Amino acid sequence: MSLATHKFCPNCGHPLKPEPNESHTHSLCSGCGQTIYYDPKVAATTVISDNQQVLLVKRGNEPGYGLWSLPGGYVDRGEIVEEAAAREVLEETGLSVKITSLIGVFSQKTHPVIVIAFAGEQISGSIETSDETLAVAFFNIDDLPEMAFPRDTQIIRSWINST
Numbered sequence: 001m002s003l004a005t006h007k008f009c010p011n012c013g014h015p016l017k018p019e020p021n022e023s024h025t026h027s028l029c030s031g032c033g034q035t036i037y038y039d040p041k042v043a044a045t046t047v048i049s050d051n052q053q054v055l056l057v058k059r060g061n062e063p064g065y066g067l068w069s070l071p072g073g074y075v076d077r078g079e080i081v082e083e084a085a086a087r088e089v090l091e092e093t094g095l096s097v098k099i100t101s102l103i104g105v106f107s108q109k110t111h112p113v114i115v116i117a118f119a120g121e122q123i124s125g126s127i128e129t130s131d132e133t134l135a136v137a138f139f140n141i142d143d144l145p146e147m148a149f150p151r152d153t154q155i156i157r158s159w160i161n162s163t
């Protein structure tokens with residue numbers, strides 16, 4: 001995914017010309033001369049466990065349609081990150097959860113998304129699919145299904161190592 005996301009200046013509407021730097025972290029506006037910086041996006045994801053099992057969702061959206069991932073999604077501007085994590089779990093799985101600890105912060109060079117991964121536990125609710133999820137299920141950590149994102153496997157490994 002390219003890091004440059006704007007074609008036109010958000011200030012004056014003129015076309016933007018990407019700066020000739022390798023990572024495309026900013027553009028220069030040809031109209032007003034302002035430098036437009038591309039901030040990272042923040043996503044929150046949660047490992048909900050039950051014995052040696054973790055809760056996964058079968059994705060109903062691209063990228064990774066039909067493959068499995070941890071429940072999670074983008075943090076809204078002004079939203080508490082832990083609340084975003086719990087909101088995404090509820091939306092995608094039907095389970096109300098309490099966020100219990102931070103697993104870690106995961107980022108990659110030239111990738112715009114920073115993922116903040118939490119551990120959480122189920123408080124109430126029962127498993128339900130949503131329009132974003134084809135299926136929701138617990139999987140044994142030694143027998144995970146085909147995952148949409150290598151990063152989720154990395155997060156689960158970090159969680160296993162921290163428990």
Ligand SMILES: [Zn+2]
Nearest residue numbers: 009012029032
């Ligand atoms: Zn401009």
